Amino acid sequence: MNDQPSRAGVNARIAAVRTLDAVLHRGRSLKAELAAALPGLEDPRDRALVEAICFAALRQRARYDAALKAWIAKPLTKRDNELRALLMVGFAQIDALGLPAHAAVDATVEAARSLGRAHQAGMANALLRRALRESLPPADAADAWPPWLRMRLHADWPQDYRAIVDAGATPAPTWLRVNARRVARDVYAGKLREAGIESIAPENFGEALRIEDSVAVAALPGFDAGEVSIQDGAAQRVADALSAAPGSRVLDACAAPGGKAAHLLERDPSLRLTAVDSDPKRLRKVAETLARLGLDAGAELRAADAADPPGWWDGAAFDAILLDAPCSATGIVRRQPDILLHRRERDIVALTALQARLLDAAWAMLRPGGVLLYATCSILKAENEAQIADFLARAPDASAEDLGDRFGRIAGAGRQRLPGEEGMDGFFYARLRKKA
Ligand SMILES: C[S@@+](CC[C@H](N)C(=O)[O-])C[C@H]1O[C@@H](n2cnc3c(N)ncnc32)[C@H](O)[C@@H]1O
Structure with missing residues (x-):
C-alpha cells in the first residue's frame, strides 16, 4: 500500500512543528502561537489535531526528551531546534494520540521535507518507526519542571509532590x-x-x-x-465561596476574561457588579463574554489598576469583593503546560508583592461586615496560605471563615485544592470577613 499523506495533513504537522518550536525554544506562549497558527488551517479537524499534538507534546515533554537522549547518539544542538520540535510532534501522535503509522509517521516525515529538512527526513523516519515498535524509555514527569519550582513544590507538598507532578502530565477533563x-x-x-x-x-x-x-x-x-x-470545577467553586447576598454591590477586582463574573451574574441577576481589570484588551473579553451570555446589563466594566482605587473608585464601599489574583498558575499546568517553560522564580517575588498590594487596596473598599474572597490558581504556599497569614497579621479587622471540605484541604486560614483532585484544577480560596 502506498498512501501518500494529504497536503492538508502535512500542513497540519508543519503548523504543529512551528508552534511547538516557538513555545519550546523562543519563549512564546502556546495560546498565542495557536491563535496565530490555527486560522491558517481550513478543516476544523486539522485545527483540533494541531492543538491536541501540541498539548500532548508539552505534557509529555520529559518522556519525549528522554527518548531523544537515549536514541540519538549525537546530542541535538540549537541548530536542531526545529528537528526536536518535529520529533516531539511525531512522538505525540504515536504515543499520546495513538494515531496509525501512516498518519503519524508519513505526514510528519513529509513535513520535515517541506520545512527544508530533507537531509534529516531519513533520521526522523527511523526514530518515529522505532517509537512505533518500542515503548519509550521511562522518564520522570518532574524533569519537565524547572529545578527551582520542583524544590518549592517539594518543600510545600512533600506528601503530594508525586501526584502533583503526575497530574501536570495528564490531560484534564x-x-x-x-x-x-x-x-x-x-x-x-x-x-x-x-x-x-x-x-x-x-x-x-x-x-x-x-x-x-x-x-x-x-x-x-x-x-x-x-x-x-x-470553566473548571475549581473555578466554579468561587461563586459558592463568595456567596454574595442578593442585591449586593460586588467588586470583581481582577475580572478578565470574565468567567467568574459571568457565573456570579448567571446565578443572581440582582447583584450590582463592578468588574475591574488592568489590561484593557483582556477587559474587552469580559464584555464579549457577558454579551454572549446575555448578562451585559448587569455589570460596570473598568480598565484600571485595582490596587489604585483613587484612579477609578467612586468611594461607595462594596458588600463583597472577589480578588481572583494574578498568580503563578502552578495549579493549572495540565491546561497550560507551557507554564513550566516560561515561569521564572523572580516572577513569584513580583506576584506575591502585587497580590499583597491588591489585598490591601481591596480591603479598604470593603464595608464593615463585608466579605472578601481571595482566590488563586496557584499551589505555592507563598501566594496562598503565607500571603493570607501575612495579611491577617497586618489587618486586625479581618478574620478568616472556613469554607469546608468541598474546597479542598485546610491550608492555613484558607483551603487548597490540589490539581487532579476530583478532576479539578489546583486552586486556593480564603474567605475573609471584615469586622462590623
Ligand atoms: C487570574 S486572572 C482573573 C481571571 C478572572 N477572574 C476570570 O474568572 O475569568 C487575573 C487577572 O488580573 C489582572 N490584573 C493583574 N494586575 C492587576 C491589577 N493591578 N489590577 C486589576 N487587574 C489586574 C490580569 O490582567 C488578569 O486578567
Whole structure:
C-alpha cells in the first residue's frame, strides 16, 4: 500500500512543528502561537489535531526528551531546534494520540521535507518507526519542571509532590458551566447527549457538567447562544465561596476574561457588579463574554489598576469583593503546560508583592461586615496560605471563615485544592470577613 499523506495533513504537522518550536525554544506562549497558527488551517479537524499534538507534546515533554537522549547518539544542538520540535510532534501522535503509522509517521516525515529538512527526513523516519515498535524509555514527569519550582513544590507538598507532578502530565477533563438563566442543567445534558457527547453532573455543583475528554467549543450545542461556558470545577467553586447576598454591590477586582463574573451574574441577576481589570484588551473579553451570555446589563466594566482605587473608585464601599489574583498558575499546568517553560522564580517575588498590594487596596473598599474572597490558581504556599497569614497579621479587622471540605484541604486560614483532585484544577480560596 502506498498512501501518500494529504497536503492538508502535512500542513497540519508543519503548523504543529512551528508552534511547538516557538513555545519550546523562543519563549512564546502556546495560546498565542495557536491563535496565530490555527486560522491558517481550513478543516476544523486539522485545527483540533494541531492543538491536541501540541498539548500532548508539552505534557509529555520529559518522556519525549528522554527518548531523544537515549536514541540519538549525537546530542541535538540549537541548530536542531526545529528537528526536536518535529520529533516531539511525531512522538505525540504515536504515543499520546495513538494515531496509525501512516498518519503519524508519513505526514510528519513529509513535513520535515517541506520545512527544508530533507537531509534529516531519513533520521526522523527511523526514530518515529522505532517509537512505533518500542515503548519509550521511562522518564520522570518532574524533569519537565524547572529545578527551582520542583524544590518549592517539594518543600510545600512533600506528601503530594508525586501526584502533583503526575497530574501536570495528564490531560484534564472538560468542565462546563451551564447558564442557569438560559437552560436547566439536565436539559443541557440532554442536548449534549443528542450531539453524541456524554457528560456527568458532579455532586454538589449547581451548574457544572463534566466530560471526560477534551471537547472543542465548536462542538458544544448552544455555545454561541450563551447556554454554556467552559470553566473548571475549581473555578466554579468561587461563586459558592463568595456567596454574595442578593442585591449586593460586588467588586470583581481582577475580572478578565470574565468567567467568574459571568457565573456570579448567571446565578443572581440582582447583584450590582463592578468588574475591574488592568489590561484593557483582556477587559474587552469580559464584555464579549457577558454579551454572549446575555448578562451585559448587569455589570460596570473598568480598565484600571485595582490596587489604585483613587484612579477609578467612586468611594461607595462594596458588600463583597472577589480578588481572583494574578498568580503563578502552578495549579493549572495540565491546561497550560507551557507554564513550566516560561515561569521564572523572580516572577513569584513580583506576584506575591502585587497580590499583597491588591489585598490591601481591596480591603479598604470593603464595608464593615463585608466579605472578601481571595482566590488563586496557584499551589505555592507563598501566594496562598503565607500571603493570607501575612495579611491577617497586618489587618486586625479581618478574620478568616472556613469554607469546608468541598474546597479542598485546610491550608492555613484558607483551603487548597490540589490539581487532579476530583478532576479539578489546583486552586486556593480564603474567605475573609471584615469586622462590623
Ligand atoms: C487570574 S486572572 C482573573 C481571571 C478572572 N477572574 C476570570 O474568572 O475569568 C487575573 C487577572 O488580573 C489582572 N490584573 C493583574 N494586575 C492587576 C491589577 N493591578 N489590577 C486589576 N487587574 C489586574 C490580569 O490582567 C488578569 O486578567
